[in-house]
Amino acid sequence: MNQYPYLVHDDQKALEHWHQWLDDNRGDRARLRRAEGPEDILLTDAFFHFLEKMPDTGLWRDEILISASVAGALSHVKTHKLNASQIYKTKNIDNTAKNASFAEQLATPSEGKGKAPMSELRFQQLQKSKTIDDFYRRILRAIRLLDGNVNILSLANDIIHWHREFEHAFDRNPNKRLVVRWATDYFTALANLKS
Template identity: 50%
Template structure:
């Protein structure tokens, strides 16, 4: 799968497999899923039994002190996903219109607001809105990688190379998707007499 190769922060195959297995486990444990879906902030996740289960299912590095906030955010956001759609990246999905529509699922303004989130709580709220706009039909591995990427930049600062920054990666995926759609629309319009 192409997306796995692009994941810079979620790049260990066993992490990917275990994350997807935990997400599937939530189908049979709806109480845990409901608890995670009701949390109001990433810190609230830390206080749930569902998160303890998440940590027990994931590789040990996810339980390290410096990783706990990132792990909590991943668990809370992934619990919101209803269907794992591996076709395209999270940012491409935000730019892709709903069936038969013209407008992207997430408007450019909201997309820019998501990119400019100042802290994990704001990022969490905006991500929740994004997942809901996608009706819970999201690429889990892309989403989790992007959460880990954002948290890494939040803690350590952005990479000196702009191409390695999450905002650039997202903007590139999002706006290229919009350009492709616009180009298709223009080609269809140009072919009519």
């Protein structure tokens, strides 16, 4: 089962390459970081460089605010941090360990620190974001709280998932909703920290 259901393999590889590409193109990174919201990102040449790097699929070209949100958020990430999940230690069908999700990372302290990077209150505020701009600002705050060390694939997948739920009806099955998955990952990781 794909850990990132909204991202096919080509999307994942393109996001990783584009994030590395930003290190050599600091001007584009700076322009994306200065944007206050996804609509501002649409007006930058850096965003069109992002679209050039992404696979030619409907996801990136047709859902332009999603693309802008992903491009902007990833410009704030310093390191693509893939670490094994502590809450999903079992191996999945294709015999690979699951990586820590963005929500799990928000509850897992960095080395030498004893508390979660994001407090429960801020986490709940992130979950309850009411507008695209509000969600974007809170995502950027979460990235800063993680010192820019984020699983970019999980982050991008979650941004896509949030936008789909925002623009369309929620799934009737609560287990398929982003806020439920986030809460499960965050509070399970938090409980592991306290035990």
